[in-house]
Amino acid sequence: MAVAKYLKVFDIGLQNTFVYRWNFLLRSVFGLVPLAGTVFIWRAIFQARGANVAGYDYAGMIFYFLMVLLVDNLVTPTEDEWQIAADIRDGQINSFLTKPMHYLGYRMTLFASYRLLYTLVTLPLVAGIFCVFHDYVVLPQHWWTWPVAALSIGMAGLIQFFLAYSLAMLAFWILEISTIVFIFFSFEYFLSGQLFPLDLMPHWLQGALHWMPFSYELYFPVSVFLEKHQGADLWQGLGIQAMWLAIMYGVAQFMWRRGVEHYQAVGG
Amino acid sequence: MNTLRRYAGIYRIMWRNSLIREMNFKANFLLWMLVEMLWFFGQIVFINVLFGYVNTIGDWTKWEVVLLIGTNQIIGQIFQAFFYVNVANLPELIRTGKLDLMLLQPVDTQFAACTRQFGLDNIVNVIVGIAIVSFSLVQLKVAPSCAQVALYLVAVGCGVAIHYSIMFGLATMSFWIVRAQGLIHGYYNLFNIARYPRAVFSGVFRWIFSWIIPVLVVANVPAELLVRPFSQPWGALAHLAAAALLVLGMVRVFWLFALRRYASASS
DSSP: OOOHEEEEEEHHHHHHHTTTTHHHHHHHHHHHHHHHHHHHHHHHHHHHHHSOOOTTTTHHHHHHHHHHHHHHHOOOOSSHHHHHHHHHHTTTTTTHSSSSOOOOHHHHHHHHHHHHHHHHHHHHHHHHHHTGGGGGOOOOSSSTTTHHHHHHHHHHHHHHHHHHHHHHHHHHTOSSSEEEEEHHHHHHHHHHSSSSSSGGHHHHHHHHHHHHSGGTTHHHHHHHHOOOOOOOHHHHHHHHHHHHHHHHHHHHHHHHHHHHOOHHHHHH | HHHHHHHHHHHHHHHHHHHHHHOOOOOHHHHHHHHHHHHHHHHHHHHHHTTTTTEEEETHHHHHHHHHHHHHHHHHHHIIIIIIIIHHHHHHHHHHHHHHHHSSSSSSSHHHHHSSSOOOOHHHHHHHHHHHHHHHHHHHHOOOOOOHHHHHHHHHHHHHHHHHHHHHHHHHHGGTTOOOOHHHHHHHHHHHHGGSSSGGOOOOHHHHHIIIIIIHHHHHHHHHHOOOOOTTTHHHHHHHHHHHHHHHHHHHHHHHHHHHOOOOOOO
């Protein structure tokens, strides 16, 4: 019963999103331009340097960015925070306060269905890119890398979702959350490994990033797949990632509870 | 001449209104300024990291690239100050049918839709960009002549026109595609490559983004005019100016075509 109603939400999410498939497709087509820019820049850098930048050769670097593209498609929320904030601002959330369904569960189900559909719609494109660069694709050597990387990618998705959810909860207190969301975006862009692998950073900063949540949103799961972490190093990373997942879940719940207490039901 | 004066008068009033509005949200103004600065300094840090490994990228030295990024910032922020919010809102005007009101006003609709708001915070960021460009010039020990600076300004103007045209063209597509967030996203993705030296690009990719969607000349040409006093600057500048005029004309035609198709949205 409890599962059935969330399955229904999942279905609604799929249908809603399917209406906007052109939006998805355009988004991912335009997303190829920065990827091409990255490939050209790194080609020039490796031409000037010869080989090896922080343990990457040219092929390794390109494959890193391909994996970032794939994982980003799989787990990064695209519009969830804006929709949640709009729900709160317009008073749509009223109807959830009386329904036998938790808003967080509802939103997580929608998030899952969005990501699934987004990945499916953009799959031909991503597969095409992997084909073009197939010389650089290096699959993991150990079979167990697959499940461990999948686990890490899943946790990364949840961390990103809870973060987006918590930020959107700010709409209970302030009208315009976009500035704060964009400040977080900029930290994520530079510190999560989207712009370049974090191994290139100065060592002191890498040490600090090891304990911060950003690298566990993207860089860590990708480097698990690339088998950059072994043994104790790998387990410690997964442990920190799980810790951040728990913290972000706690923050999300806390923000919701405080938000509802403060809520005034505008337009209800 | 009279028409021009009338439009200038309208524009002045729009500016005043938008300044008054902006000053009502001072915290927001400061936060947006902070957002833009974070992005800008993040890019400079990125370049610093890259130049920790190499001395040149596509025969550009570190401070030349910083100057290029500063120039890119100046152009992008001027565009954002004058047009960005308005153009970004266009899909919403179309979706909700609010465009009707502007169609009825006795001014050109494109003008009315694109000049309603003005971002003061972006002007501050233009100044930050100018400071970075000047600092790079000192580091490079280059003192540009007056003629060079004048050409640079003309090139910056053309760059702003290209920013405007591409974003406006994308926004106009929302006459057909209802959910247009992907289009706004497209603007950022396309201009993502404008900050790199164009020498690193090659093949079909370089040709497309130099001629069809000319983002690669937007910041590169003015930066080259400043730091690389070539004997004949006219070739590059002519390319930029031609590209700017071409895209500006193309989106105007596209816009008029789309307007004819507009069927409003309200009940």
